[in-house]
Amino acid sequence: MKNWLLLFLLTSGSVYYSFGQAINTTSDKNQKIIAEIKRLMDYELKLVLHQDTTAMEQFYPDDMVVTNPFNQFIDKRKVMERVKSDIIKYTSYEKKVDYFHVEGENTVVVIGSEVVVPTTDANRTDAGKIVNRRFTEVWMKRGKDWKKVVRHANNIIN
Secondary structure, eight states, X not given: OBOOOEEEEOSSSEEEEEEOOBOSOOSHHHHHHHHHHHHHHHHHXXXXXXXXXXXXXXXXXXXXXXXXXXXXXXXXXXXXXXHHTTSSOEEEXXXXXXXXEEETTTEEEEEEEEEEEEOTTSSSTTTTSOEEEEEEEEEEEETTEEEEEEEEEEEOOO
16 A cells, blocks of 8 residues: 655646545556546546536546436436536536555546535536535546546535
């Protein structure tokens, strides 16, 4: 088990990453896989913050599924509808990764926490409020590309 911390701030939008414990990452191959997943997560956050539905259509695989913080099980089509209807619309997005697990050569599980702030004009009841979440994602290699195929996120109620 290796502990490490990497912090960086993106210049477009307010995004903050904190990468904590890395599990099952001893090999150079696993380190390269995790670096690629981090790069894709960074890119995805930029797409979400900019509501870039054209790029999101290409980024997400057609069979992606999400259990969202509203207790709904939705697919890619519904995710895109939610972005277009300003439900998924944020002023900031902080993500802390607690755990990476590389399984074989084609599966990565990522677990962590998020703090998002929906814009004040977002089409949701928590618009403008700070929302804390936990998340789990499953990424799979499809051909030469890594794709997020499963996401589960739930709000933390204090």
